[in-house]
Amino acid sequence: xRTVFSLSLLLLGGILFGQKEAAAExxxxxxxxxxxxxxxxxxxxxxxxxxxQSEAVLEGSGTLVLMGEKYKMDLxxxxxxxxxxxxxxxxxxxxxxYVSEPDPENKEFIFTDPIRLLQNYKETFKYRLMGEGExxxxxxxxIQLYPEELGGPYALIKIYFATGSSALQSIVVRHxxxxxxxxxxxxTERMEDPGAAFFRFSSEAYPYVDxxxxx
Numbered sequence: 001x002r003t004v005f006s007l008s009l010l011l012l013g014g015i016l017f018g019q020k021e022a023a024a025e026x027x028x029x030x031x032x033x034x035x036x037x038x039x040x041x042x043x044x045x046x047x048x049x050x051x052x053q054s055e056a057v058l059e060g061s062g063t064l065v066l067m068g069e070k071y072k073m074d075l076x077x078x079x080x081x082x083x084x085x086x087x088x089x090x091x092x093x094x095x096x097x098y099v100s101e102p103d104p105e106n107k108e109f110i111f112t113d114p115i116r117l118l119q120n121y122k123e124t125f126k127y128r129l130m131g132e133g134e135x136x137x138x139x140x141x142x143i144q145l146y147p148e149e150l151g152g153p154y155a156l157i158k159i160y161f162a163t164g165s166s167a168l169q170s171i172v173v174r175h176x177x178x179x180x181x182x183x184x185x186x187x188t189e190r191m192e193d194p195g196a197a198f199f200r201f202s203s204e205a206y207p208y209v210d211x212x213x214x215x
Contacts, residue, residue, distance in 0.1 A: 019126060
């Protein structure tokens with residue numbers, strides 16, 4: 001069942017996303033610029049994780065601070081730092097942090113880094129302007145993206161912009177294994193440079209956490 005589901009998505013993507021529509025690029029160029037504005041940017045968001053196989057749903061909220069290639073993401077159950085070289089993934093429930101060094105040449109790296117995901121969209125995705133609709137009572141414009149490389153974990157990405165202002169409203173990511181992640185943007189604000197240490201795990205701030213080095 002899962003194999004058929006994944007294959008159907010791949011076939012559908014090949015049909016719908018065999019092109020790069022110029023009409024979508026104005027929206028995608030804007031969000032790429034917004035995610036790398038030359039200063040620190042803080043995004044507050046709500047998220048939903050849906051497992052289409054088990055019908056399990058997890059909801060929560062979080063924040064994402066971006067600055068260049070660096071980021072820090074705070075979720076209800078996890079904190080993830082990336083300082084441009086190393087990634088620190090803290091599981092707050094079991095009090096363990098995993099230190100790794102993602103390979104930028106790895107085709108799946110694009111999907112583990114929320115900045116590069118959209119900044120390099122022209123090299124990574126095929127895309128299409130789907131038109132206007134409504135989300136949570138707000139008129140939105142929908143764009144769908146399909147990965148150029150089929151070896152990554154995601155089958156389809158949908159991005160919704162507020163109609164008229166082109167402000168980013170939400171991102172929906174469909175995993176090949178039937179998991180759907182939705183991030184709804186609640187607020188964005190400019191920040192002063194928080195400093196390099198902000199984007200690294202600190203054992204002083206988390207003295208009881210076990211550090212597991214995967215390097």
